[in-house]
């Protein structure tokens with residue numbers, strides 16, 4: 001068992017509840033920018049924000065942080081809502097958009113100008129960058145820094161009215177160009193963007209910057225604990241400055257380490273690239289670390305929530321092993337996935353002493369972990385398929401499966417003994433194997449108590465359904481694909497074997513009515529589900545969710 005990591009944020013909240021800092025309230029928010037699909041890193045933030053609200057009887061808002069019209073889209077808004085819901089969280093009637101506050105945010109900016117705390121700058125983007133200085137050099141004041149309040153109000157108003165081109169002017173907070181914190185060196189708070197917004201259309205041509213919009217949105221919504229990732233730690237003084245300068249209700253920003261997962265990337269910019277360059281087949285490709293990809297792959301919300309609980313919340317960045325995520329889905333599916341038999345690499349077995357036209361219905365257990373899941377029958381007849389791997393002509397030591405002259409147990413069936421091997425006369429490839437069965441061993445045990453060492457799975461050749469099976473592996477060959485060698489990009493570490501497609505697999509007939517997406521354990525092979533996008537009754541397509549072998553080092 002993996003111990004649940006401690007959560008320093010809970011300690012802060014419990015202290016605040018004790019001192020009555022926010023009147024005993026806990027109110028969090030999950031604030032995605034609708035510029036891509038959510039990934040497993042976002043799941044960590046969702047579980048944390050919604051989870052804390054649940055635990056402390058508080059509230060959690062879903063807020064779309066939509067201040068950058070050129071990168072955002074309603075498609076993303078819809079997918080984000082679907083993913084949050086699927087993960088098992090409910091924002092009730094607390095769905096907000098930063099764009100709903102555009103008017104109010106503009107008024108706050110006007111107020112800053114009136115207070116002499118903001119000015120319109122007419123330097124170019126490049127000049128602003130140069131004037132900003134570096135970590136070792138203080139910045140320089142812009143020649144426009146001392147514009148009068150009247151002039152600033154007039155210019156800002158005309159910016160909004162669309163009189164200027166993009167880049168001609170910006171609005172900056174007037175803080176301190178010598179601050180050791182670069183974020184405090186008169187940050188830009190509004191820029192001109194002549195772009196249509198997915199919600200406000202062409203109403204606006206000035207848009208607020210994240211640092212300005214975020215703290216104010218938190219304040220407007222009465223958020224108590226504004227939880228964000230570590231890279232915003234240096235922005236916290238700015239978060240506080242806006243709220244204090246404007247004299248507004250002041251939530252507390254708390255930073256935690258973002259999730260990094262081995263053998264994948266968790267940055268929307270990079271995930272977009274994988275989609276756009278066709279490395280994967282869309283945002284919901286089952287190899288993607290997106291919520292929609294994991295869902296299509298067959299991951300359950302329970303497994304993802306459990307994973308987020310186990311990784312906990314820390315103050316230092318670290319890399320989490322993908323094997324832990326796989327461990328979580330295995331543990332969950334082991335409890336609830338029905339067992340079935342499927343053969344991925346079929347080899348025909350003919351039982352030469354079994355009647356040609358006979359079919360028997362053999363009883364099989366649906367889940368040994370859960371007796372309430374009952375039993376089903378699987379058809380047995382003279383011709384079966386077994387896994388090619390389960391037969392060796394020249395078995396090595398420690399190989400206990402089928403070999404010439406050897407007896408094994410067919411799961412839920414009979415003991416069979418290999419009596420002959422039929423090969424292609426030209427290629428020498430094994431085409432089928434012939435066995436005899438012992439009719440006294442029905443169900444998989446013998447009255448004389450003789451032992452067989454191997455048990456193998458099988459399907460009836462006459463009854464089995466043909467299926468395509470997609471075997472997934474990690475998308476990258478490098479543990480940290482972000483850590484690139486000179487001259488390379490993360491795309492140079494794509495695993496060429498991240499997808500293997502097997503066309504002629506055979507699965508037991510009970511899977512004919514399998515619902516899309518429901519996970520099954522293929523005995524001895526792993527967990528699989530029908531692909532929600534490509535599978536149809538005419539052409540079954542299974543995704544491998546995860547193999548059975550757990551590589552998580554506890």
Ligand code: ATP
Pocket residue numbers: 030031032033034040041042044045065227228229257258259260266267268269
């Ligand atoms: P990306 O770097 O992938 O573009 P982002 O932080 O820009 O992510 P947002 O849409 O702004 O994406 O994220 C919404 C929330 O999810 C933020 O509060 C952010 O801190 C959190 N979040 C994003 N990525 C991670 C991660 N890897 N681990 C934990 N939380 C994350």
Ligand code: MG
Pocket residue numbers: 033
């Ligand atoms: Mg962001």
Ligand code: MG
Pocket residue numbers: 268
């Ligand atoms: Mg981002």
